[in-house]
Amino acid sequence: MKKRYWFLVTLAFILAAGIGSVTNPTLFAAQNTGPSVPVSKERLTEDVRFLTTLTPARNYANTVSLEKAAAYIKAEMEKCGVATEEQKYTVDGKEYKNIICSFGPKDAERIIVGAHYDVCEEQPGADDNATGVAGLLEIARLLKSQSPVLNYRVDLVAYTLEEPPYFRTEHMGSAVHAKYLKDNKIKVKAMICLEMIGYFSEEPKSQEYPIGLLKLFYPKKANFIAVVGKLGQGRMLRKVKRSMIKGSAIDVRSINAPAFVTGIDFSDHLNYWKHGFFAVMITDTSFYRNANYHQKSDSMEKLDFGKMAEVVRSVYAAVINF
Secondary structure (H helix, E strand, O other): HHHHHHHHHHHHHHHHHHHHHHHHOOOOOOOOOOOOOOHHHHHHHHEEEEEEEEOOOOOOOOHHHHHHHHHHHHHHHHHHOOOOOEEEEEOOOOEEEEEEEEOOOOOEEEEEEEEOOOOOOOOOHHHHHHHHHHHHHHHHHHHHHOOOOOOEEEEEEEEOOOOOOOOOOOOOOOHHHHHHHHOOOOOOOEEEEEOOOOOOOOOOOOOOOOOHHHOOOOOOHHHEEEEEEEOHHHHHHHHHHHHHHHHHOOEEEEEOOOOOOOOOOOOOHHHHHHHOOOOOEEEHHHOOOOOOOOOOOOHHHHOOOOHHHHHHHHHHHHHHHO
């Protein structure tokens, strides 16, 4: 009887440890109730509107629209009083570019915050990924207006060519950027990828998961933001999550999982993992809640800009508290 008792205790401990390593619970990180930074829903809306009304769609084939998107991003970054850099490269005879702006000490260890500005095929791409780009631009504005003391360099990067047909290839803008950092032995503290941060629902059973068992540990409503990492990087992921919780009123959940779990590596952060950098994806979970994913119906009127503003506020808190 005693042996059986200790076997069950040990099994329960192993299961609890396994669940904890996946869900990354954080202790002593109460939700923020104090003054918050002034994130503007109006600016987020305007950024998303500009990107989603570009015609033809800003996909890999329509380089004129991609150039208009890049020029808009560059201009908005420069309004913050910082210089921008264009990281240009050529694919199949066409020129593409990442847009980068930086805050903090020039030669310090870096934190990268990135979002892709291209879309898949012929669609407006509101959630995927005008929301991520709008969040990136608003973080730039906050870094300018709030002037936090930074002991590290923050690079904000707008990527091109995240979507098919170049997804998972060396031609992704994030692959070009990550390789540059590795080849030049640039120290990177963390990379934060903004991938679809604007779709939410309070409807019951509006949230799905790659594995049914996860429904036992995560909400059934699509009303939270997720921090996605890979196994072995739980400590840094919890740090990001804790800062996000303290910095905003949004419900923040997290998961560490192997890349073979569908969706875990479905964005630009995967290219930083390849080079050994710590990286997480901040996401509304994409097709696990948003049926408009990669559809012409991915339009801005389906977004919740109030909750999106809270996500931006939470990410800003994570960026300035490393």
